[in-house]
Amino acid sequence: MSGPISPSDQRFLRQFSTVIVILVLVAFGLIAIAAMVYDHMPQPADPALQRSTDARIAPVGAVYAGAAGIAAMQAAQAAAAKAAASEVAYGGTLDGHDIYNHLCHTCHAKGIAGAPVVGNKTMWDxxxxxxxxxxxxxxxxxxxGPDGNYMPPKGGNPALTDAQIEATVKWMVAQAK
Ligand code: HEC
Known part of the structure; x- marks a missing residue:
């Protein structure tokens, strides 16, 4: 295999290199098209990543400003009042009979400790x-009282409101009429 390359081999090499050059150009063309298509496609969002980002950028506190702020503040106050109401005695009822049944009856039903018996006109008049x-x-x-007996404040339950006591006293008084 020495000597000059035969003309037929030269032709073959020329055509073969032309084909290779064309194929290389086609390959680069495909790469360019793929890159362009990828750039124009929406980037896939990882839901877990999205969640952790949301958690990290979530506001630490609420700002009460403007009309929406006032509404939010009122809602917060209403929620707080509702929570406080659950600490009011007997669900905050203003039903005197109900409150009496919960507490006052322990002394006032039978006159324990000298308490005036509910419904006893002579004792109540x-x-x-x-x-x-x-x-x-x-x-x-x-x-x-003058005879040394003692009615404890609010019957011993400070959680009762003044309005609840008033309603109960009125109910007790009504029983003696
Ligand atoms: C631990 C017992 C006891 C409980 C519980 C109790 N009382 Fe009395 N209460 C008394 C006694 C004793 C007297 C009488 C005091 C006296 O006049 O010496 C009295 C008197 C009263 C009087 C008359 C006060 C006056 O000026 O003559 C009212 C009204 C009254 N109680 C309301 C209530 C109500 C309302 C409740 C429930 C929220 C309640 N009591 C729970 C013991 C109790």
């Missing part, structure tokens, strides 16, 4: 004569 306002004040703040 002189007390009612003081006026309902005085009875309510005695029930709220506690009362030492």
């Amino acid at each position: 002189p007390r009612i004569a003081q006026g309902i306002a005085v009875l309510v004040q005695h029930a709220i703040h506690g009362y030492h």
